Amino acid sequence: MAKEDQGLAIGIDLGTTYSCVAVLQEHLNRVEIIHNDQGDNTTPSCVAFTDHERMIGNTAKNQAATNPQNTVFDAKRLIGRKYSDDIVQKDKMLWPFKVIAGADDKPIIVVQYKGEEKQLCAEEVSSMILGKMRGIAEAFLEKPVKNAVVTVPAYFNDSQRKATIDAGAIAGLNVVRIISEPTAAAIAYGLDRRNSCVEKRNIFVFDLGGGTFDVSLLTIKDKNYHVKATAGNSHLGGEDIDNKMVKYFVKEFKRKNKVDISDNPRALRRLRTACERAKRTLSFAITSNVEVDALFQGIDFYSSMTRARFEEINLELFEECMETVERCLTDAKMEKSSVHDVVLVGGSSRIPKVQQLLQDFFIGQDLCKSINPDEAVAYGAAVQATLLSEGIKNVPDLVILDVTPLSLGISANVGKLMSVVIPKNTTIPVKRTHVYKTLHDNQSAVDICVYEGERTRACDNNLLGFFKLRGFPRAPRGHPVDVTFVIDENGILSVSAEEKTTGNKNKITITNDKDRLFTKEIERMIQEAEIYKDEDKKFLRKGRAKNGLDDCIYKIRKALKKDDINSLLCSKEKKDICSAINRATNLLDGTNEKDDTVVFEDCLSELQSMLERLKAVDQNA
C-alpha cells in the first residue's frame, strides 16, 4: 500500500436494513457516496447462503423469497445482545431464519451452506456486510482500504458498540472510531461549525429508516455533542409502509380477479418488491405504476397509486412518528422553538408528507435535507474518518466528541444502590475517580460491581463486570479506595481500583468477556472470512467460465451456419466441433453441478481455439 493511502479512511453507515459507504476525497474537497455494483447508493444489509454460494447485498435480498431460512437480515438487532434478551426473543418470532442460544447465552444464527449446517454469530454476519461495503469502496477508489469509522444508533450500549468493532475486525477493517448515527448526520451538515458554537446549538435528528424509527435531541457546544434525549419505535419504518401498500393491492387484486394471494409468500414477495419501488418513485412523482407480470395463476397485475392515496393509507403511521417527536422534546424538557436545526435521516424521511408534517410541527422551520437522508450518516462518518486519519489526527479541536449513552457506576455499598461514576451523556474520552469508603472496621476486601443504566437499585441495571480488591490495611470504616473509570474514544470502558496506602491495585477492562468475542475467536472468524471470500471468488470464476462457454457455443453455431465456412472444414473438424459443443452443453445443463471450475475452463479454452480457427477460415474464405 502506498504510504499516503495508509491513513485513508472511509465512513460506513451499517444500517439495520440498508448500509451506505462514503469517502471524503480531499483533493476534490467533496464527500463521495459510493454506489455499489448495481449503481445503488445503499446496499441491503442482507447475507444469504445456498448449496453453491454466499451472497451479500442486493443478490441476497433478491433471492430471499425462495430461500427464506438461509437469508439473514436484521443482524444489527442481535449484535451485542444476549439470546435471553426480551428484544431478541420477540424479534426471533418474526424471522424466517433460525436463531439458537450459544455458549454464554450468545445468540447464534443457523443456516445451511453448501449442504452443511453453519453457525454464525451476529458479529460474523455484520462483518460480511462491512466487508461488502469495504469492497464497494475499494472498487471505487481502486486501492485497498483498511480504516473506517462505523456508526451505531445513539442508544447502543457498551457491548453493542464493542461487538460492532469486532465485526469490523473480522472483516479486516480497523474501526478507528464508533460514532452515533445522529451525531454523524449533524457532522455531515457541519452544524458544529455554524455560529462557531459559541452558544449551545440544539439539533433535532429525525431518522425514519427501513425497520426502525429513532429521534434524538442533540446539543453541540464547543464541538462537544450531547445526546439529551432519544425516543423511537424499534419496529416502525419503510417496511411497514411497503406492507400497507401490499395490503391495499392484495384487496384490489381480489376485487378484480376473485383470487386471494394473501397466503402465497412468493406472490406477496414479488408484490412487495414492486410496492417498494413505487413508494420510492412517489417521493418525487405524484403517481406511480405497480406492475407484476403473472403475479398469481398467470394473472398479470397492473395498477397504480397516486401520492394522495399513498399518504392516506399511511397517515396513521406518519402521525405516530410525530407523536414520538413530541415525546422526545417533552423528555428533554425543551420547547420546539428552542430547536435550531432539524435534520432528516433515513430513506423513509425522503417521503414528502413526512417532511411536511415535520415542518408543520416545527412551525415552518427549514429542514436540513440538502444531503440525501439515507446518505447523511455515511457522509458524516466519512468526514469524521478523514479528520481522524493520518496527518490531522493530532489536531484535537477538529475531532468531534461523542457521549456515553448510559450512566456507568458501581455498587459496593449497603442496600446495593448504584453510585454513578460517569453520568449519561458525558463527553468521551473521559476519566473519573470515585472514592469508595469501606463499610466496616478492618474491612480487608471489597467486590466492585460495574453497572450501566439509569435505575437507582444497582441490580435493576445491566451488570457489566466485577472484580475484587483485597489486602486492605487494618483501619476503621470509611477507609478510602479510589475507583477510576476510563472510557476511550470508542466508548470502551476500563475500571480500576486502588488502595493508596498499600498500593494494592486491581483492574478490569469491561470486555464483557461473556458476550464479547475473544481474540482467538476473532482470529478464527477472520480465517473463515478468508475462506468465504475464496469460495465466493471460485464461484465467480466458475460463473465467468459458464458465461464464456455459453457465448462461445452461440458464436460457433452462428459461424457454422455460414456456407463458406462449412464448406472449407473437413469432416473430422466438423465432428470434433460438434462433440465439443455437445460436451459444453452437457456441462452447462448442470447435470453434474459438482464439476470443477477447471473442467469448465478447459472446455472453454478448447471451444475458444475452435472459434479462432473458424474466424481464420472465415477470413480466408
Ligand code: ADP
Ligand atoms: P436503515 O433503516 O437500515 O438505516 P435506510 O435509512 O437506508 O436504512 O432506509 C431504508 C428505507 O428507506 C427502506 O424502507 C426504503 O424503501 C426507504 N427508501 C429509500 N429511498 C426512498 C424514497 N425515495 N422514498 C421513500 N422511501 C425510501
Ligand code: MG
Ligand atoms: Mg439508518
